[in-house]
Amino acid sequence: MKQIVVFFALSLLTISTTFSQTNKKVVVMVTHANWCPTCRANEGKINNELIPAFLNSKDVLVVINDVTNKRSKSKSKPELQSAGVYDISLMEQATGLITIINPSSGKIVSRMYVSYSLEAMKKTIADALAGS
Secondary structure, eight states: OHHHHHHHHHHHHHHHHHSOSOOOSEEEEEEEOTTOHHHHHHHHHIIIIIHHHHTTOSSEEEEEEEOSSHHHHHHHHHHHHHHTOHHHHHHOOOTTEEEEEETTTTEEEEEEETTSOHHHHHHHHHHHHHHO
């Protein structure tokens, strides 16, 4: 009986770590690589406009999925795990792509590109929030 209780407790612990540790309604995951020309061309907009626009948001978390190389992927991993989107990040490897995820369900809500205007990005995120 003791073994069953321990197994059950460990199972719950394992399950709970796969779910998001964020209380945000959506996670905006920007997939970036230093070798991607589109990523480099839009890096200023992402770093200086998109991220600051949602920095203090109670509903939106912006994270970077840096797929430049193994080292950058390892560096991105803790933030992606904390946001509850690491498993999705492994499937979303196309650079220049922004994926909007509901961290509670683990479902992709929408996608857009880093080349979109900031206004279009904000609208897409607002639409995702309205649907969450």
